Amino acid sequence: xxxxxxxxxxxxxxxxxxxxxxxxxxxxxxxxxxxxxxxxxxxxxxxxxxxxxxxxxxxxxxxxxxxxxxxxxxxxxxxxxxxxxxxxxxxxxxxxxxxxxxxxxxxxxxxxxxxxxxxxxxxxxxxxxxxxxxxxxxxxxxxxxxxxxxxxxxxxxxxxxxxxxxxxxxxxxxxxxxxxxxxxxxxxxxxxxxxxxxxxxxxxxxxxxxxxxxxxxxxxxxxxxxxxxxxxxxxxxxxxxxxxxxxxxxxxxxxxxxxxxxxxxxxxxxxxxxxxxxxxxxxxxxxxxxxxxxxxxxxxxxxxxxxxxxxxxxxxxxxxxxxxxxxxxxxxxxxxxxxxxxxxxxxxxxxxxxxxxxxxxxxxxxxxxxxxxxxxxxxxxxxxxxxxxxxxxxxxxxxxxxxxxxxxxxxxxxxxxxxxxxxxxxxxxxxxxxxxxxxxxxxxxxx
Amino acid sequence: xxxxxxxxxxxxxxxxxxxxxxxxxxxxxxxxxxxxxxxxxxxxxxxxxxxxxxxxxxxxxxxxxxxxxxxxxxxxxxxxxxxxxxxxxxxxxxxxxxxxxxxxxxxxxxxxxxxxxxxxxxxxxxxxxxxxxxxxxxxxxxxxxxxxxxxxxxxxxxxxxxxxxxxxxxxxxxxxxxxxxxxxxxxxxxxxxxxxxxxxxxxxxxxxxxxxxxxxxxxxxxxxxxxxxxxxxxxxxxxxxxxxxxxxxxxxxxxxxxxxxxxxxxxxxxxxxxxxxxxxxxxxxxxxxxxxxxxxxxxxxxxxxxxxxxxxxxxxxxxxxxxxxxxxxxxxxxxxxxxxxxxxxxxxxxxxxxxxxxxxxxxxxxxxxxxxxxxxxxxxxxxxxxxxxxxxxxxxxxxxxxxxxxxxxxxxxxxxxxxxxxxxxxxxxxxxxxxxxxxxxxxxxxx
Numbered sequence: 062x063x064x065x066x067x068x069x070x071x072x073x074x075x076x077x078x079x080x081x082x083x084x085x086x087x088x089x090x091x092x093x094x095x096x097x098x099x100x101x102x103x104x105x106x107x108x109x110x111x112x113x114x115x116x117x118x119x120x121x122x123x124x125x126x127x128x129x130x131x132x133x134x135x136x137x138x139x140x141x142x143x144x145x146x147x148x149x150x151x152x153x154x155x156x157x158x159x160x161x162x163x164x165x166x167x168x169x170x171x172x173x174x175x176x177x178x179x180x181x182x183x184x185x186x187x188x189x190x191x192x193x194x195x196x197x198x199x200x201x202x203x204x205x206x207x208x209x210x211x212x213x214x215x216x217x218x219x220x221x222x223x224x225x226x227x228x229x230x231x232x233x234x235x236x237x238x239x240x241x242x243x244x245x246x247x248x249x250x251x252x253x254x255x256x257x258x259x260x261x262x263x264x265x266x267x268x269x270x271x272x273x274x275x276x277x278x279x280x281x282x283x284x285x286x287x288x289x290x291x292x293x294x295x296x297x298x299x300x301x302x303x304x305x306x307x308x309x310x311x312x313x314x315x316x317x318x319x320x321x322x323x324x325x326x327x328x329x330x331x332x333x334x335x336x337x338x339x340x341x342x343x344x345x346x347x348x349x350x351x352x353x354x355x356x357x358x359x360x361x362x363x364x365x366x367x368x369x370x371x372x373x374x375x376x377x378x379x380x381x382x383x384x385x386x387x388x389x390x391x392x393x394x395x396x397x398x399x400x401x402x403x404x405x406x407x408x409x410x411x412x413x414x415x416x417x418x419x420x421x422x423x424x425x426x427x428x429x430x431x432x433x434x435x436x437x438x439x440x441x442x443x444x445x446x447x448x449x450x451x452x453x454x455x456x457x458x459x460x461x462x463x464x465x466x467x468x469x470x471x472x473x474x475x476x477x478x479x480x481x482x483x484x485x486x487x488x489x490x491x492x493x494x495x496x497x498x499x500x501x502x503x504x505x506x507x508x
Numbered sequence: 509x510x511x512x513x514x515x516x517x518x519x520x521x522x523x524x525x526x527x528x529x530x531x532x533x534x535x536x537x538x539x540x541x542x543x544x545x546x547x548x549x550x551x552x553x554x555x556x557x558x559x560x561x562x563x564x565x566x567x568x569x570x571x572x573x574x575x576x577x578x579x580x581x582x583x584x585x586x587x588x589x590x591x592x593x594x595x596x597x598x599x600x601x602x603x604x605x606x607x608x609x610x611x612x613x614x615x616x617x618x619x620x621x622x623x624x625x626x627x628x629x630x631x632x633x634x635x636x637x638x639x640x641x642x643x644x645x646x647x648x649x650x651x652x653x654x655x656x657x658x659x660x661x662x663x664x665x666x667x668x669x670x671x672x673x674x675x676x677x678x679x680x681x682x683x684x685x686x687x688x689x690x691x692x693x694x695x696x697x698x699x700x701x702x703x704x705x706x707x708x709x710x711x712x713x714x715x716x717x718x719x720x721x722x723x724x725x726x727x728x729x730x731x732x733x734x735x736x737x738x739x740x741x742x743x744x745x746x747x748x749x750x751x752x753x754x755x756x757x758x759x760x761x762x763x764x765x766x767x768x769x770x771x772x773x774x775x776x777x778x779x780x781x782x783x784x785x786x787x788x789x790x791x792x793x794x795x796x797x798x799x800x801x802x803x804x805x806x807x808x809x810x811x812x813x814x815x816x817x818x819x820x821x822x823x824x825x826x827x828x829x830x831x832x833x834x835x836x837x838x839x840x841x842x843x844x845x846x847x848x849x850x851x852x853x854x855x856x857x858x859x860x861x862x863x864x865x866x867x868x869x870x871x872x873x874x875x876x877x878x879x880x881x882x883x884x885x886x887x888x889x890x891x892x893x894x895x896x897x898x899x900x901x902x903x904x905x906x907x908x909x910x911x912x913x914x915x916x917x918x919x920x921x922x923x924x925x926x927x928x929x930x931x932x933x934x935x936x937x938x939x940x941x942x943x944x945x946x947x948x949x950x951x952x953x954x955x
Contacts, residue, residue: 267901454714
């Protein structure tokens with residue numbers, strides 16, 4: 062596959078605005094599915110589409126190799142984030158633009174570029190007749206909206222997928238340019254919304270202040286009991302019970318690759334960093350579970366003074382979980398904590414709790430032979446030791462594949478830390494794009 | 509003055525939509541001033557207008573009586589609340605409508621009806637040649653927007669107003685129909701707004717959760733340190749220092765006239781009442797200072813989950829103060845508390861505090877001879893002992909008049925508790941309207 066052919070495919074793929082969050086773009090979602098199906102079919106893949114009603118299809122594509130080969134699963138997602146705010150882009154979001162050694166465009170880094178790399182790598186192996194492994198592509202279109210149907214598709218495909226020896230998910234960053242990275246742990250997530258009500262309508266704080274409860278004050282008190290705002294520690298009894306202490310060896314490994322506070326703070330755009338249990342700020346979100354309020358609202362927040370006791374209050378908050386913490390158990394623990402807390406207020410305060418998301422943490426031993434072998438191939442190719450790192454965020458697919466199928470998952474990728482994922486001017490470094498195709502060929506051909 | 513003449517005046521006055529909060533209605537504010545000036549001039553008053561730029565004028569009108577008479581000040585305000593929500597009115601808001609024994613219309617109860625009563629009472633005294641007292645009217649047009657210029661006008665008029673022996677403010681409710689009430693205490697108010705910032709933009713809670721402070725969590729913790737959400741007690745050290753213990757005699761008097769919890773809860777529209785220090789719920793807002801959050805906002809509160817650490821947070825809150833608490837000192841106490849609290853977070857959190865309002869509490873001894881004499885006239889007229897009561901809300905004019913001039917202020921009125929002040933279907937009971945005119949005549953003629 063010539064470089065120009067790869068760029069042509071990449072360009073066609075980027076030109077399809079497959080934004081899963083926008084219902085008006087459902088036809089574009091179908092166009093993206095057609096584009097990939099056609100491409101994979103042309104490479105000898107048998108393509109099957111899984112679809113639940115009008116939701117974006119998940120592509121299952123399989124190309125059988127020789128009987129002594131392994132079966133390799135490759136996960137990707139063809140849906141992208143909305144391009145907003147458009148005026149902050151320096152080029153057209155849905156036009157692949159080459160500039161300053163980067164490919165620009167929505168989806169270049171997340172995750173269309175990686176999909177094109179994987180297809181090109183397989184294409185090259187086929188062309189050179191060096192692909193003995195069976196390859197299974199699993200490409201979904203709901204990653205950016207929460208992978209709603211992914212678990213059910215995995216269940217449907219279970220017989221097929223159980224034959225896979227190892228899954229590759231190329232949906233993360235490199236550590237730095239020419240420094241490969243494998244992510245072996247992602248945090249899980251349990252997301253809550255709480256609504257409080259103390260009456261039919263807002264009340265006059267002069268007439269009723271001291272005689273009725275204030276929902277904003279109750280939310281404040283609830284959260285003060287849930288987390289220490291200075292140390293960041295979650296105060297819910299039992300929350301840390303199943304968290305393992307990270308082994309000295311692993312901590313040493315992690316400490317070898319810590320971004321400086323200056324660098325990390327600059328990335329965050331924050332006024333300053335905090336430190337939990339004396340670990341570097343860069344590692345604290347990766348190795349400890351956390352709790353954060355995402356939004357809170359009660360009463361009047363417009364201009365000027367208004368002296369009401371609000372009738373209602375609302376808050377959204379979530380817990381990020383690490384390995385051995387179970388999302389289901391954590392949900393019950395938090396609900397139980399809130400119920401006991403709210404009992405203090407009796408019938409004077411009505412409340413409801415909703416849970417929105419529900420992802421278990423992902424963790425794959427770095428001693429797994431596939432991770433180790435992949436790391437060696439990456440290290441040899443880039444001339445730099447592969448960094449093993451944890452991530453604080455969540456990729457539901459990684460955990461679902463591992464949990465449902467019990468297979469090793471190698472989580473890696475070739476975009477750089479300044480790739481602007483989910484933001485304007487999303488990009489993929491050109492050098493790392495081509496190097497990635499080469500090294501993926503070595504991995505899929507040689508593992 | 510015949511009843512029909514009074515109704516005609518009342519009707520004309522109500523038909524002027526003098527909503528001070530609406531800049532488009534500035535011409536109507538002028539019309540209301542003209543209406544009152546003309547009326548008072550026709551009664552022999554010398555009228556003077558005080559105005560600061562384009563703001564609604566305050567009317568100062570004086571009619572000199574006999575040399576052995578007293579000088580009586582009468583405060584009122586000709587501005588009214590906006591009529592929203594209009595569709596909840598059963599009659600036209602700016603048309604005086606007589607129905608079911610009530611006068612309906614915006615301003616009937618607050619405060620135009622009372623102004624018409626006062627003018628009619630004076631008119632009757634003049635007609636019967638029984639007005640020996642000098643009468644001073646002070647009618648402002650900024651009461652509903654915070655009495656911004658009132659203190660400066662009082663200062664301007666100080667020489668004139670110091671000659672006044674007693675001020676009457678008829679801007680409150682009766683206890684019940686035919687049960688007169690004098691309010692001898694109102695709470696003061698200090699209003700704050702706090703804004704927090706931890707960074708330039710919202711951050712990903714996966715990547716940064718544990719590494720940066722969360723402004724919503726800090727606000728929660730701050731308020732949990734400021735007030736006990738269950739008991740309602742303010743936790744700021746020194747907050748209650750200057751609060752006097754209410755004498756047993758006064759408490760006994762107050763306890764004679766306590767609304768039942770059922771009645772008070774129904775008025776509040778709340779799910780249930782609380783009790784502070786074992787006093788009846790009805791009294792707790794009247795005799796103790798209080799603190800309430802009026803509004804809080806941080807992060808994302810739209811539909812669905814969004815996993816951000818908000819960059820900013822905002823809250824509005826105020827303290828209601830009782831006699832002997834000084835609004836200025838309380839402002840400093842609260843600012844000092846917040847500054848010490850925020851020091852914990854150092855430069856990682858930027859914050860700013862704004863104070864919006866600033867009213868001292870009002871308190872007039874019930875032993876004051878003018879209060880006592882007025883109470884006797886009211887009791888005799890209505891055939892029921894006058895209730896002496898405190899209020900939890902604030903009327904800045906009462907406190908300003910008393911503080912600047914050091915004169916007794918008699919705070920009373922003739923609207924009923926269900927007069928719907930500031931709400932749709934505002935009304936004035938017809939019987940109490942006419943009785944009020946009669947008894948005001950007795951007061952202004954006989955005090």
